Amino acid sequence: MDSVTSTEFGAPMAELACSSGIVPEGVLNGAEPVVLRGLVAHWPIVHAANESNRAAVDYLTRFYNGKPVNAFLATPEANGRIFYNETVDGFNFAQSQVYLDDALNKIIDVADQPNQPTYYVGSLEIPQHLPGFDAENALDLGQTSVREGIWLGNQSVVAPHFDFPDNIACCIIGERTFTLFPPEQQANLYVGPLDFTPAGQPISMVDMNNPDLDRFPRFAEAMNAAITVTLKPGDAIFVPSMWWHSVASKSALNGLVNYWWRSTPAYLGVPTNALLHAILSIKYLPKEQREAWQALFNHYVFEQPDDMYDHLPAPVKQKQNQMSELTARKLKALLSSKLK
Structure with missing residues (x-):
């Protein structure tokens, strides 16, 4: 694909400058999303990504221990959208076990080709697959039982969904646009099945690339309530529990590290x-x-x-x-x- 097209909407999000690498006091206990500009700009992976995609891949693969990972692959016709098939009894992508270094090198190889397939490796647990990465690229949140994951791929669009844990997502490679909806907008998002989902969480059935307001008229109200931001490498965002969010990966290679934690015991x-x-x-x-x-x-x-x-x-x-x-x-x- 030449690019993942998307209809961008939503008011700007609140922002804080965080060049010190420390999350400002009060953010993690807040109920509103906040952009944390430059929070992880000092990370070595961000420096590598700013040099080139090849440098970023070489840096990541230094830590890869060779364990297979679960990857999503969608054809060019999906236009990067990770979603259901037309009859909502299956999906528009295939899942397979791959080697992470092979997948990343494949993304680099096809980066300049038109009509690319979508490669997507999501929620990969860093300690399990990239041991040592978190020692060089660390963020102290002062929380217990934090789950640290990494998301890698080329251009894609993930449908609006919510997560129960609070979340800090750190952009490390490429650009990502986050579009967030308050929890009370759930009725306007036209949510799909709860018991049959692409990746574990119920998702909105509205195409963020091209919202069909004739079919989903209440989504216009959700659009009016939305807030949005585009993150560059080194930026981060705090997504509070239960906020619906869609994520569009904009670049030929994209990487995100996120931290999930909950306010109550597991x-x-x-x-x-x-x-x-x-x-x-x-x-x-x-x-x-x-x-x-x-x-x-x-x-x-x-x-x-x-x-x-x-x-x-x-x-x-x-x-x-x-x-x-x-x-x-x-x-x-x-x-x-x-x-x-």
């Missing part, structure tokens, strides 16, 4: 699992029963009145107000037995 599980179970057990109940369960969820989950356990003896009240790892394990075991 033993509490992932809310998406609760959503799927609620769809299974509540969605098809009669209206009156659904409303009764909605009231229970509001009381125990979403509203949580301060005095909701005041009528219980103090030891029982304390137990009900706390969620320890032991209690979480007991609840999971109970759920597992009931689901059988």
Whole structure:
């Protein structure tokens, strides 16, 4: 492909200068996206990328330990869009196990060719496949249980989706345009199946390259609420939990390092699992029963009145107000037995 075309829209995003390589205080606890210009401009991989794509590939492959990686490959007709097929019973790409150095060299080889296929290696765990890279290209977020991944490929467009963890994404090679939508815009994004997704997360069915407002009229409201930014190598962005975001990789070779962490312990599980179970057990109940369960969820989950356990003896009240790892394990075991 000559380039991935995209319809860019959205208001500019808030920005902070971060030449010191330190995330400004308060950003990681915020609820709004923030661009962090120059946050990782000092990284060796960014210096290599600014020299050339070949220098960037040579730098990355110094750390590669030869383990196969999962790659997405789409034909030129996909125009870089990682998506479903026409009937939404499959996808417009194939997945295969490849060697990362072979994939990166292939991207370099076809960089000047028209009608390129799309190569996409996503969410590759750095310690598992590029040991030592994070020692030379480090970012201290002051968080525990941070998952560090790298995303590599040529030009592509990833549909709007959300992630449960908070996220700092650092552009290391090429340019990437992020378009973000607030969580309350979910109803205007025309989300696809929850149980059948291209990469694990539900995605918007709207083509970000060419939004069809006749088919998806409410997306016009989402466009009005969107914010956008283009990152260059060395820039980063903080994407808060549950914000929908689309990412367009703009260059012949693109690289991104991201850090995911959550504000609650991992033993509490992932809310998406609760959503799927609620769809299974509540969605098809009669209206009156659904409303009764909605009231229970509001009381125990979403509203949580301060005095909701005041009528219980103090030891029982304390137990009900706390969620320890032991209690979480007991609840999971109970759920597992009931689901059988």
